[in-house]
Amino acid sequence: MRYFFVLFFALFELSAVAAVKNVIFMIGDGMGYNQIHISQELLGKKLFLTTLPVSGMVFTSSANNRVTDSAAAATALATAHKTNNQSLGKDPQGQDLPSLLEKLKKTGKRTGLVTTTSLTDATPAAFATHVSNRKEHPLIAQWLLKNKVDLLLGGGRKYFLPLLSQFKKEHYELITSTQELSHILPLKNKRLLGLFHEEHLNYEIDREEIPEMAEEPSLSQMTQAALQFLKNSPKGFFLMVEGGKIDHAGHEIDLATMAREVLEFDHAIEKAVAFAKKRKDTLIIVTADHETAALGFVEATDIPHLQSLQVSAQYMIQKFQKDSEGKFTEESIKTVLKDHAHFPDVTQEELQILQKISNRSVHDASVVLGSLISKRAEVVSVSLKMIQTGNTHGHSSAPVPVFSFGPGAQSFTGTMDNTAIPLKISKLTHVSLH
Ligand SMILES: [Zn+2]
Numbered sequence: 001m002r003y004f005f006v007l008f009f010a011l012f013e014l015s016a017v018a019a020v021k022n023v024i025f026m027i028g029d030g031m032g033y034n035q036i037h038i039s040q041e042l043l044g045k046k047l048f049l050t051t052l053p054v055s056g057m058v059f060t061s062s063a064n065n066r067v068t069d070s071a072a073a074a075t076a077l078a079t080a081h082k083t084n085n086q087s088l089g090k091d092p093q094g095q096d097l098p099s100l101l102e103k104l105k106k107t108g109k110r111t112g113l114v115t116t117t118s119l120t121d122a123t124p125a126a127f128a129t130h131v132s133n134r135k136e137h138p139l140i141a142q143w144l145l146k147n148k149v150d151l152l153l154g155g156g157r158k159y160f161l162p163l164l165s166q167f168k169k170e171h172y173e174l175i176t177s178t179q180e181l182s183h184i185l186p187l188k189n190k191r192l193l194g195l196f197h198e199e200h201l202n203y204e205i206d207r208e209e210i211p212e213m214a215e216e217p218s219l220s221q222m223t224q225a226a227l228q229f230l231k232n233s234p235k236g237f238f239l240m241v242e243g244g245k246i247d248h249a250g251h252e253i254d255l256a257t258m259a260r261e262v263l264e265f266d267h268a269i270e271k272a273v274a275f276a277k278k279r280k281d282t283l284i285i286v287t288a289d290h291e292t293a294a295l296g297f298v299e300a301t302d303i304p305h306l307q308s309l310q311v312s313a314q315y316m317i318q319k320f321q322k323d324s325e326g327k328f329t330e331e332s333i334k335t336v337l338k339d340h341a342h343f344p345d346v347t348q349e350e351l352q353i354l355q356k357i358s359n360r361s362v363h364d365a366s367v368v369l370g371s372l373i374s375k376r377a378e379v380v381s382v383s384l385k386m387i388q389t390g391n392t393h394g395h396s397s398a399p400v401p402v403f404s405f406g407p408g409a410q411s412f413t414g415t416m417d418n419t420a421i422p423l424k425i426s427k428l429t430h431v432s433l434h
Contacts, residue, residue, distance in 0.1 A: 019430040020407050021236035021281035023104070024227075024272045027077065027123055028265050029070060030247030032291030032400045038255055039262035041297065042307055047266045049286055052273070052403035057415045059399050060290045063092050069392045070247065071134040073289035074126030076418040080426065080433040085391060088122060088140070089130040100422045101127040101238055102147060103431040108235035110150045114222045116201045116261075117244030118156030119144060123289060127240055138162070145170065148191065151229050151239075153181075153222045155197035167193055178217040186229045194222070203245060203312045205260040210315075219243060220267035227275045236281070238429075241268055249312070250292030251393055252363070252370035253381050256309035258295075276406050283408050283428060287421060288400035293387070296380040305377045308342050313370040314362050316340050320354075328358045341373050364388075 028035070040047055062072035063082040075083045075090075079097035083090060089097055105111050113124040120140040125131075128147040129140050141159040144152060148170055157176070160167070164174065172191040175181055181194055196216045207213050217225070223241050230237035243265030249258035269286055276282035297303070319340070321332035333354050337343040350372055357365045371384050387394035402421060404412040408428040412421070426433045 018407075020283045020425075020428045022109075022230075022276075022279075022283070023100075023236075023238045023425055023429060024276070024282065024284045025077075025100075025238070025240045025425070026243075026265070026269055026272065026284065026286045027074075027240065028243040028246050028262065028286070028288045029117075029123055030250040030290060030292030030395070031243065031262060031265070031288035032295075032396070032398050034291070034295050034297075034398075035246060035250065035258060035262055035288075036401070038295060038297060039259040041303060042256060042259040043263055044307075047262070048270045048273075049266055049403055052269075052284075052286065052405050054404045054409045054413050056402045056404075056413045057399050058287060058402050058418050058421065059415070060418050061397060065391065066397045067390075067392050067395050068290050068397075069134075069395065070122035070289050071126065073418060074123045077287070077289060077421055078126040080419045080422040082419060086134050087132050088126050088134050089128075090132050094132060096130040098433065099127050100425060100431070100433065101149070101240070103426065103433065104238040104429060105147070107429075107431060110230050110233040110235075110237040111147075112151035112226050112230055112237065112239040113144075113149055113154070113242075114151075114219070114226050114239065115154040115242040115244045116219050116264075117154065117242070117248075118159065118197075118199050119152050119154040119195075120156045120159050121200075121244060123242045123244060124152075124154065124240065150237075151192045151194075151226055153192070153194040153196075153217075153226060154244075155195065155200045157195035158198045160193065160195055167191075177215045178221065179215075181217050181221065181225050184225060184229060186232060192229055194225075200245065200248070203249065203257050203261065203314065204264045205257045205310070205312050206315050209311055218267070219264045220271050223268040224271050227272070231275070241272070243268065247292045248363070249370075250295060251387060252313050252366040253293060253295075253374040253379065253387075254313045254366065254370040255295070255306050255374060255377075255379060257312040257314075273405055280407060283404070283406040283425070285402065285404050285412060285421060285425065287402040287418075289418075290392075291396045291398040291400055293394045294380070294382045294396040294398065298378065298380055300378040301380075302377040305342065306379070309340070309373070311340050313366040313373065317362055317365045317369055320358075322358060326358060328355050330355075343376070 062068035
């Protein structure tokens with residue numbers, strides 16, 4: 001009997017101290033509870049992520065603002081420290097904060113960052129960058145090189161082009177198409193740099209309409225390729241996957257587009273869980289950095305109208321034609337909104353609002369068009385003024401969910417602060433962040 005207990009406790013101890021080998025950290029940018037709920041309503045089905053076995057609730061405020069931006073939120077998720085909005089991998093005093101990725105790399109794990117936005121955008125950058133201003137894209141590209149992240153898949157080609165010869169020296173293979181991504185070989189001494197767009201990748205909802213998107217892999221394709229590339233690392237891997245454009249569609253109050261981005265993020269989660277199910281050493285964390293646009297449905301919301309939308313507001317803006325003075329023509333606004341937004345008519349007021357934004361950037365104009373469409377459908381959201389002038393362009397302080405799967409998943413339950421997530425991961429992988 002005594003020996004039995006000794007053996008039992010020895011085994012218990014062993015299982016208690018065995019470190020998690022692989023970590024897949026999945027972040028839906030701007031994916032609060034309502035983004036999940038709205039997507040399920042518009043898609044008419046349950047998302048896979050809601051079937052994950054463990055879930056909890058996460059508060060997201062930053063060091064200097066109740067409402068966080070993506071930079072401070074990603075820094076909290078990457079380093080377990082709160083910082084000011086706009087800061088990446090630095091504390092409010094400007095000191096560098098070591099990230100989970102950097103710590104795990106030192107233990108011999110291979111590392112990867114995958115996103116649908118530019119790779120220099122806040123969420124991927126926070127895991128391997130230390131800059132006080134998130135807008136320093138060329139500098140962020142240099143940090144990703146300096147940290148020798150083994151796999152980088154996403155957009156932002158223009159920031160990497162000046163550094164290509166240096167990336168090659170560090171054994172990176174450059175790929176730029178879906179075709180090339182499907183042929184990658186996970187060689188031991190090779191790193192991978194996949195750049196599929198000059199800036200951000202296009203929206204999933206527009207895939208059928210934009211022929212060039214054939215060259216852009218989907219988030220689930222990139223996730224699958226990343227897992228193939230990293231899976232045989234002897235000491236395991238750390239992979240961050242971001243559904244980065246859920247946030248963009250949120251800022252544009254473009255709910256149909258947002259739902260398709262959430263769905264593609266969900267497909268990526270499904271791929272990751274299928275991978276982890278075949279082994280017992282892989283922890284998956286799914287969460288969001290913050291909620292975007294305080295989105296919600298109320299009784300009056302015209303859900304069938306939102307469900308009928310088949311292209312993004314961005315696509316519609318680009319279909320408007322301009323007259324000799326550079327103003328969107330009345331004719332083209334009416335045609336495009338009839339064909340794609342399913343407006344039976346366009347009011348004089350709506351015409352004026354849209355003609356006024358003829359010279360704005362596609363995103364800024366889409367914010368206005370998306371708001372118009374959502375207003376007709378009685379969607380609840382943050383004001384247009386807050387999107388156009390706020391520090392975070394319309395994020396909210398609403399808590400976000402966390403879901404987990406695999407060894408150690410149980411510790412991600414209950415309510416927590418965003419900094420608790422990397423801290424728990426660091427304990428499970430036996431590295432120190434504090
Ligand atoms: Zn945002």
